[in-house]
Amino acid sequence: MRLQVSSFATKANQMPLQNPYIGFDKDVRGVKSLWERFNAGLIDTSERRNTYQQLLLSEWQRCTALGVDVAMTVARRLSDDEFRQRTRANQLLLETSVPIIKDVGRFLDEVPGLMILTEHTGCVLHITGDPKVSDRAAARSGIVEGSTWDETSAGTNGMGTALSTRQPVHVYASEHFCEGWQSWTCAAAPIFDVDGRSVLGIIDFTTPETDFRDQALALTVSLANSIQARMTLHRELERSRVVNAFTEAARQYPNDDMLALDHAGRVVMHSPNERCRHIAQNWAAGGFDGAAVRETIDVTAPDSGTRMGTIVLLSSRPTGNERAFDSVSSSPSLVKRFGDFLTCDPDTVRMLNELQRVAAADVSVLITGETGTGKELLARHLHACSPRRAEPYLAINCGAISAELLESTFFGYVRGAFSGADPRGRAGYFESARGGTLFLDEVGELPPAMQASLLRVLEDGSYQRVGSSETLRARCRIVAATHRNLEQLVAQRQFREDLYFRLKVIHKSVKPLRERRSDVPLIVEQFVVAMRRKHGLPAAEITQEAYAALTRYRWPGNAREVRNVVEAAMLCSEGPIDVDCLPPEVLKQPGDSNARGHESELATVPSAGRDYERQLIVGMLRKYRKVNHAARAMGIARSTLYRKFTELEIDPAQFTTGSGE
C-alpha cells in the first residue's frame, strides 16, 4: 500500500522497511473481505480498525469520490495519435530507461513479471517481461503500451499511487480499488527530474498476485535511481549546451534582453539586468506578459534534433532588424507560441492572447476554421493552460461515430441496454472526461437527436446512461470545433440555434494559412525539425527555389498539408530539399495550368492526394528499406501497405533490401 505516513517521507533513507505499509505479511483474506464489505456498503463506522485498514478505506473512499468505476476491468487507452505524441515528448526518458530495464530484465528470467515504464501522467510508454504474463496482462486488464494508470483513471494501483504520492509503493492484489487489477501485485517507484521535485515517470514491477517477490520494491527503487542518475547526466550536458547557445545569442544580439530555458521551460540563465531578473523570477508562475516574447530559438541536439532548451528573445529595447531565424521571416515580428501552434500573424497573435485569457474560465469555447488550420492543437493547449490540466482531455470526432452509437458513446450505457453491448455496461465520454475537457471535433456533423441531448447536458449538466433512469452530472468543460459555417447551418435549420449559442460562449476563428502567409515559413521550419526527429534524418537545407514555391503556394489543406508536403519532401530528398521533391500542385505558378517540369507525371496521376501518398510511401521505403519497418513508422498494418503498393503502382523491390520484409 502507499507509503503515506509523513515521517516516512522525511526519514525514507533510514527506515523504509520498518514502515507498516510495505510489510509483506499482509492480511490478504482480511483485505479482500474489507473490500467486499466496502463495495457492498456494509462498513460499520463504529467498528474498530487498525491504521492499515483505515488507510485502505480512505484510499478507496477517495477513488469513489473521484468517480472511478470499481468494476473497471480494462484500463483506459490513449488514441494512437496521442500515444505517439507522448512517446515523442518522452524520448529521452525512453532512450535512457529502456536499456537499463532490459539489462535488469535479463536477470529476471525466472520471475513471471513485467517491468513497466510510464511517463509523468501515468501513460505506459514501455513494457518488458515474460511474454505469457504480458499477453495475460493485456487481455485481462488492458496493461499495454498507451494505457493510462493515474489514480483518477484507474483508482489505487502501483503506478498511479506512486505518481500521486511521489513515493515508492507496493500495492497488493485486493488493495487495488478496481476489481480488474486485483489479480496483480505491483511495486512502483517514481523517477525524479534533476530538480528533485518533478516526477518524470514511474518504474513498476507487476506480477500475478501469487508470484510476488519481496524484493520487488527494492528493485524498482534501485532502477528508478539508476535512470534518474543517467537522466541527470544527460540534463547536465543539455544545460551546458543551452548555456553555450545563450552566450552565442547574447553575442549575436547584444541589444536584446533574453532568457535561456531548459527542456522543461525552467529559466537557466538571463541577461544581467533588473527587468530580466524580474521576468525570470516570475517565469515559472506564468506571471509575465506573454506578449513580451519576440522570438524563440530552439536549442536542439546536433545528432537527434531533440529540443534541449529554448532561447527567448524579449521584445523591448528593439534595435530594428535582428532576427532569430534567417530562413523564417522576412520582417522582424513577434512569434507567438500557443502549445505547438506557432504564428506571427498579428490577428492570430491577438486571437491566441484572447484564448489564453479565457483558458482558466470555465466556459464553453467554439473554434472554427478550415480543415487543417490547427483547431485541435488550440483545443489541446487550451486544456493544458486550464485548471483542469491534470484531468483527462478527450477528443471525439463527432462525424466519425455512427448516429445509432452516438448516445451510448457520449453518455455510456448500463448492462443489457442493447444487443451487442458490453454485458457489464460502459461509461461514456462524459463520464470518462470527469473534470477534464471534452473536445467535440466536427460538432457541425451531429444529427438533430444528438444535438438535443447535448443541449440538455450543456444547460443543466445532467444526463443518463442509455438504458438507465439514474441522472448523472457532467463535470467536464466543452470545447467544440468545426470547419463548417454553423451560422449558415442554423439558418438552414440543420443545427439548433440554442445549441449554437451554448457552444459559442467564446468563439474564435482561425484564419486559413493563405490569409496569414507570414506563418508559412514558421510552420515549414517547425515541421522540418519535427520530421527530422521523427525519422532520424540529418539536417537538410531547403533550396531557394523550393522555398519560394512553398511560400507562394496557397495551401488549401492548411498546416496539415504543409506537414504532409514537408514530410514527403524530406523523405524523398537525399541532400537539400529541392523542387523535384515537391508535389506538382505546390510548384504551380499562379495562372499556370501545368506544374513546371512535372507535366508527364501529372498526366498519369489522377489527384494531388494520390501523388502525395505515393511520394510518402516511396520516401518511407527508401529510408527504412524494409516493408514492415516502413509500415510501423507510418503507423499502418503491413497488409494495408501492400494494398497501397497495388493501388499506387509501387514496386517495393526497387526500394527495399533482401526480402524487403
Ligand SMILES: Nc1ncnc2c1ncn2[C@@H]1O[C@H](COP(=O)(O)OP(=O)(O)OP(=O)(O)O)[C@@H](O)[C@H]1O
Ligand atoms: N499554427 C500551427 N503551427 C504549427 N503546426 C500547426 C499549426 N496549425 C496546425 N498545425 C499542425 O497541422 C496539423 C493539423 O492540425 P489540427 O489537426 O489541429 O487541425 P484541425 O483544424 O483540427 O483539422 P480538422 O478540421 O481537419 O480536424 C497538425 O499536425 C498540427 O500539429
